Amino acid sequence: xxxxxxxxxxxxxxxxxxxxxxxxxxxxxxxxxxxxxxxxxxxxxxxxxxxxxxxxxxxxxxxxxxxxxxxxxxxxxxxxxxxxxxxxxxxxxxxxxxxxxxxxxxxxxxxxxxxxxxxxxxxxxxxxxxxxxxxxxxxxxxxxxxxxxxxxxxxxxxxxxxxxxxxxxxxxxxxxxxxxxxxxxxxxxxxxxxxxxxxxxxxxxxxxxxxxxxxxxxxxxxxxxxxxxxxxxxxxxxxxxxxxxxxxxxxxxxxxxxxxxxxxxxxx
Numbered sequence: 001x002x003x004x005x006x007x008x009x010x011x012x013x014x015x016x017x018x019x020x021x022x023x024x025x026x027x028x029x030x031x032x033x034x035x036x037x038x039x040x041x042x043x044x045x046x047x048x049x050x051x052x053x054x055x056x057x058x059x060x061x062x063x064x065x066x067x068x069x070x071x072x073x074x075x076x077x078x079x080x081x082x083x084x085x086x087x088x089x090x091x092x093x094x095x096x097x098x099x100x101x102x103x104x105x106x107x108x109x110x111x112x113x114x115x116x117x118x119x120x121x122x123x124x125x126x127x128x129x130x131x132x133x134x135x136x137x138x139x140x141x142x143x144x145x146x147x148x149x150x151x152x153x154x155x156x157x158x159x160x161x162x163x164x165x166x167x168x169x170x171x172x173x174x175x176x177x178x179x180x181x182x183x184x185x186x187x188x189x190x191x192x193x194x195x196x197x198x199x200x201x202x203x204x205x206x207x208x209x210x211x212x213x214x215x216x217x218x219x220x221x222x223x224x225x226x227x228x229x230x231x232x233x234x235x236x237x238x239x240x241x242x243x244x245x246x247x248x249x250x251x252x253x254x255x256x257x258x259x260x261x262x263x264x265x266x267x268x
Contacts, residue, residue, distance in 0.1 A: 002124075002125050002126065002127075002130045002190070002192055002256055002257070002258065003125065003256075003257050003258070004029060004038055004122065004125065004254055004255070004256065004257070005254070005255040005257055006027045006029075006040065006252065006253070006254050006255075007226070007252070007253050008025045008027075008250065008251070008252045008253075009225070009228055009231035009250070009251045009252075009253075010023060010025065010248070010249065010250040010251070011231065011232050011235045011248070011249050012248050013246050013247055013248055014236075014239060014246050016248075020053075021053075021248050022044070022045040022046075022047060022052045022053055022056060022248050023042070023043065023044050023045065023056065023200050023248045023249070023250040024041075024042070024043040024045070024056035024057055024059065024060040024115075024250075025040075025041065025042045025043070025060065025198070025250050025252050026040075026041055026060045026061070026063075026064050026066075027039060027040045027041070027064070027252070027254075028064045028065070028072075030122070030125065032125050032126040032127075037121040037122060037123045038121065038122040038125060039063065039064055039065075039072065039119070039120065039121055039122075040119070040120045040122070040196070040198060040252060040254060041059075041060055041063045041064060041117070041118065041119045041120070041198075042117075042118050042140050042198040042199070042200060042250055042252055043056045043059050043060055043115045043116065043117050043118075043140070043169075044056075044115055044116045044117075044138070044139075044140050044168075044200040044201060044248070044250070045113070045114070045115040046113070046114040046115060046168070047247075047248075049111065049112070049113040049114045049115075050104075050107045050108045050111060050112055050113050050171075051108075051113060052113050052114070052115060054094075054113075055091065055113035055114075055115055055171060056115050058087065058090065058091065058094075059087060059115060059117060059169060062083070062086070062087060062090075063083075063117075063119050068090075071083070071086065075119065075121060075133055075134070075135050075185065077180065077183060077185075080135060080180075080183055081176070081179075081180045081183075084169065084176055084179050084180070085173075085176065087169065087171075088170075088171055088172070088173050088176070091112070091113070091171045092171075095108065096108070111172075112170060112171035112172045113170075113171045114168050114169070114170050114171070115138075115168050115169055116136075116137060116138025116139055116140045116166050116167070116168040116169075116200070116201070117135075117136065117137050117138065117140060117168065117169050118134065118135075118136045118138075118140040118141065118142055118198050119134060119135050119136075120132055120133070120134040120142060120196065120198065120254075121133050121134070122190070122196075122254070124190075129189065130189075130190040130191075130256065131187060131188060131189050131190055132144070132187060132188055132190060132196065133185070133186070133187040134154055134185070134186050134187070135183055135184065135185055136154060136155050136183075136184045136186075137167045137168050137169055137179060137182060137183055137184070138166035138167045138168040138201075139155070139157055139161065139162050139163070139166040139201040139204065139205075140198070140199065140200050140201060140204065141153060141154065141155060141157065141198070141199050141201075141204040141207075141208075142154045142186070142196060142197070142198050143196070143197040143199070143207065143211075144188050144190075144194065144195075144196055145194065145195045145196075145197065145219050145223075146191065146193065146194050146195075147193075147219070148215050148216045148218075148219045148220055149215065149219075150211060150215070150219075151188060151194075152186060152188050153208070154184070154186040155184055155186075157204075157208065158208065159205055159208045159209045159212075162201050162204070162205040162208075163201065163205075163245075166201070167179070167182045190256050191256065192256055192257065192258050193256065193257075194255075194256045195219075195223055195253060195254065195255050195256070196252075196253070196254040196256075197222065197251060197252070197253055197254075198250075198251070198252040198254075199249075199250065199251045199252075200247075200248065200249055200250045200251075201247065202244055202245045202246075202247040202248070202249045203235070203244065203249040203250070203251050205244075205245070206238055206243055206244045207222075209243070222251075222253065223253070223255075225253070231251070235249055
């Protein structure tokens with residue numbers, strides 16, 4: 001019987017605090033007894049956008065069906081398009097009643113907010129054929145890894161593709177046609193021992209580069225990663241070496257295991 005073990009690592013930009021982290025991540029373990037699929041989502045808010053932390057939180061909570069309750073969208077294109085509209089409407093409904101100045105108000109009304117999104121469902125847990133399906137807008141990336149081999153990278157970006165006007169989920173209704181058209185889908189079969197990594201652009205770009213040059217080192221090392229302090233050190237070292245841009249980073253790892261863990265470690 002297959003189970004999920006999920007862990008999330010994150011680190012804000014150098015010089016920023018955890019409260020200024022503009023990414024978001026969450027998961028729902030699902031319920032095999034009712035057929036509700038497990039869900040994972042990673043979102044990367046644009047630093048230059050208006051109140052991207054609020055937009056990111058809204059997208060994560062809704063994709064998981066937390067708030068509004070039951071709002072989790074199906075991953076089909078039409079259902080996702082309806083969800084985009086729901087998110088845009090809710091953004092307007094929860095708009096501030098006053099602004100600090102006219103420039104803030106103009107930024108809200110004319111530019112709005114924006115975030116890349118990678119959402120994933122994992123089906124068939126406990127059965128003989130577990131599998132995943134995912135949607136993406138932008139350069140937040142899923143890697144399906146077996147051993148030291150990447151079975152699927154979704155979206156299939158090269159290292160040179162990151163940061164080039166990525167697609168994403170916009171608060172502005174005028175972007176909805178583009179979002180619907182550009183939404184990408186993928187799926188894959190899972191086996192015991194497989195791992196899914198969901199990563200925002202800065203760490204995903206680094207993973208693409210290192211995975212291309214040294215996969216036998218990268219994937220086992222990330223599979224053994226368990227403490228946030230170790231992740232923070234890796235990020236700091238790669239930034240100093242010029243191998244990872246100074247941006248908020250988020251990495252979610254989903255392990256497909258045969259049973260629940262024997263030991264639970266809580267890191268503070």
